[in-house]
């Protein structure tokens with residue numbers, strides 16, 4: 672077999688699986704088929720996207736956005752990323768703080784609008800989309816740079832001191848793009864609200 676054909680085979684296999692998935696296979700069905708690594712990978716991605724939609728605490732505006740990227744971004748931002756813990760002040764609505772044993776209710780009025788103080792001169796910024804629908808007012812390239820290098824976009828010589836960029840920066844560019852797309856879909860909040 673020539674190298675070219677050997678390289679083509681997995682790609683064709685993936686295409687076939689994607690077609691099956693689109694033509695009626697469900698994420699759950701694929702997850703249970705005990706199938707190949709490729710089919711399990713597709714099922715895992717679909718499950719992450721679905722979970723992202725389940726856990727998004729706010730209404731999303733999908734206009735002009737890729738539905739799958741937004742779902743994956745919600746999964747990453749609202750679960751492992753924990754953006755709400757630091758970028759929403761306070762993170763939970765009154766009576767909805769899981770750390771106090773209460774049933775969780777996110778502070779939707781201030782969701783990701785920043786305002787949490789982490790010591791002298793360090794306040795989490797508003798990362799909701801601006802009037803141009805730019806999360807934190809940043810282009811994707813600027814946003815990516817924050818994640819990869821920790822350089823403060825407003826003062827490029829300063830390194831962010833609380834934002835967990837050393838770990839976040841190791842994410843795939845496609846995952847960081849998904850988070851950025853999700854942040855485009857959330858409601859824009861002008862200033863942060865204390866609830």
Ligand code: HEC
Pocket residue numbers: 747748752753754755756757758789793794795796798807809814817823824825830831832833834835850
């Ligand atoms: C441990 C708390 C913490 C977590 C978790 C966190 N951040 Fe941050 N983030 C901060 C703080 C504080 C700053 C700014 C000050 C600093 O770090 O020195 C910041 C800065 C930023 C900036 C730079 C914006 C600007 O214009 O200055 C972006 C973008 C950002 N965070 C996005 C995110 C996203 C998206 C997530 C979730 C995937 C996240 N952060 C999770 C605390 C956090």
